[in-house]
Amino acid sequence: MRRQGWPTSWLLTDERMGKDLATAIARAAEAGAGIIVRHHTSGRDERRRIAQAVRESGAVLGIARDVALAAELRADLVHNPDGGTDLPFSLSVHDHGEAEAAAQRPAAMVFVSPVFSTRSHPGAKVLGEAQALALARAACHPAIALGGMDAERGATLMARGFHGWAGIDCWLRT
Template sequence: MPKIWLLSDARNDAALEQTLRRLPRGSGFVYRHYHLDPVRRQARFGRLAAIARGRGHVVALSAPARQARAWGADAIYGAPGRIAGAEGLLRLATAHSMRELAAARRSGADAVFVSPVFATASHPGARSLGPVQALLLARRAGCPAILLGGMDASRFRAFRRVEHVHGWAAIDGLSAA
């Protein structure tokens, strides 16, 4: 399971090729790109997945399992209810609360993205978990916990030796300038 995950978004689209190439080998890439129509979304996925695979990255798609398989993704990313039944794919669940964490465990999640740890540009004004609540969720995850939301390498340093935290993920915090 990768320790560093890059998530795609309209905000970081222009820098994705460069960012994927400079991530450490064996990182993870979650392709979201909800802003594109289906045809353009699949074409962009194909281009970015090729770069990611060339660097040995795990490629996840935020979509139904059938679509993730058809597009050749290694993993599926989303709310616990969306990843259930995704056999043959790594299942990456999002968890924003204890209730969602329990659902992620029931869905057979291979990893849980605990978020938002800090304030994030993806959800301006939304309440964040804060480090204490995020660590509580990570401790109870029962699988690798990936911290997401306002994360960057500097912020992760404070968590890197915490037993229950496997890694971190970001949009802006990893995107090339």
């Protein structure tokens, strides 16, 4: 896995964060984390507002899917782009097929998930550490562990070969 100059911790936003979103953005930015605006069911104006808050925080800004919005806001990264892009992009990897497909693309990084059980995807089959590491290696890009993560689990997985870790709920905990 190649390592790049990307943050080693990430916040992925979602609608469940509600009024606690600003707190999560502030905590992630203070920790030097990148932040991907991933509010899939929110309108473009709401995603733009959140992205502007991320920009104001000084964090690395990623936009999920929407290449046009990412270009408009001069995002640093597009996560799972919905079309071609000249911006750096990341991809989700959940299985070996997705890892092999990612290895064929010039992705900046991959987000391997779910490593552990997670509240955002209850009942989803988890990969576990060994399978997650195997997928990360197969993807041939810097890999970010996602799913049931926090700083402690992230540090453990980084020591074993991941570039970093990402979470949602962990940024809400005090």
